[in-house]
Amino acid sequence: MKDSDCQYRFSKEYLHAIKALEEALILKNYSNHTKKTYIHMFNMFLKFVYPKPLYKIGNSIITNYHINLIQKQHRSVSYQNQSINAIKFYLETVVKHPKSYYDLKRPKKVASLPKVLSLDEVAKILNTTHNIKHKAILSIIYGAGLRISECVHLKVADIDSAQMRIIVRQGKGKKDRYSLLSKKLLSLLRSYYKIYTPEQWLFEGPKGTPYSVSSIRKIFYRSKHKAGIIKPATVHTLRHSFATHLLESGVNLRYIQQLLGHSSSKTTEIYTHVSTSHLNSITSPLDLL
Structure with missing residues (x-):
C-alpha cells in the first residue's frame, strides 16, 4: 500500500487497524472507489497521529487534524468530508465507539452551480x-x-x-x-x-x-x-x-x-x-x- 509506505508501516497496531477497516468495508459491500478513498483518508490520518497509540486518540486530536487540513493543507470541503466519513466509519463500525466519541461538525459545502456546456x-x-x-x-x-x-x-x-x-x-x-x-x-x-x-x-x-x-x-x-x-x-x-x-x-x-x-x-x-x-x-x- 503506497500510503502505508512511511514510518508507521512498522507499527503492527496501525497495520492491524488498516486491515480491519478494509475488511469492514468489504463486509459492508462498499464500492471499490469508496474502499480506496476511505483507506487513503485513514492512512493520511494515521500519518498525522503517529506514533500515538490508537486508544489515546480522542475528539480533540481528530479535530486538530481537520483544522490542519483546512489551515495548512488547504484541502477542499469534499476532501474534509471524505476524511470525516472514513474516521467515523472506523470508529463506529470497526472499534464500536459510541457516536458521541466522534461527532464532528462537518464543513458546509459551497452552494455552487454545476458547469454546463451549450x-x-x-x-x-x-x-x-x-x-x-x-x-x-x-x-x-x-x-x-x-x-x-x-x-x-x-x-x-x-x-x-x-x-x-x-x-x-x-x-x-x-x-x-x-x-x-x-x-x-x-x-x-x-x-x-x-x-x-x-x-x-x-x-x-x-x-x-x-x-x-x-x-x-x-x-x-x-x-x-x-x-x-x-x-x-x-x-x-x-x-x-x-x-x-x-x-x-x-x-x-x-x-x-x-x-x-x-x-x-x-x-x-x-x-x-x-x-x-x-x-x-x-x-x-x-x-x-
Missing part, C-alpha cells in the same frame, strides 16, 4: 473527436447522461437496440436504471463495434479490461482544447449538460431524475437554476423605459 460547445467537442472509439465514449456519456464510472463498466449486452435504451447496472448507490439510446448514438456504436468488436466490456482496454477512467479524461481534455473551448469543464460536465439540455427542451424533471439515477429530486432540481431558457423569455425593465 449544445454548440458539445457538438464542437464531438466533431473534433475523430477517433471513432473516443467519439463513441464521449457521445454515450453525453447522450445518456452517464457518470464516467458507469461508462467504463458498460457491457456490450447493456445496449438494448430493440427498446432503444441503455441498461446502467449498479450505478451510484448500487442501483440499476435505464437511460436513453439515441438513433445517432446507436448508429455510431454499430460502426464502432464493426471495427473494434469488443467481447464483454463495451469499451475495452488493451488487455480486454474496462477502458481506464484516466484515458477518458485525456480524450475529453484533448478534444475540448482542439474545439477551442476555454471555459472550465470536465467529463462530468457532459452529464450536467445532458440534464440541462433535457430540461430546456421541456422534459419533466421527474424523468430527468430517473435517467440520472438520483435518489432525491432535490439533487436534480439544481438544474432548474442552471437552465437559462426561461430567463431568455423575460424582458428587462430597462428595455421598457
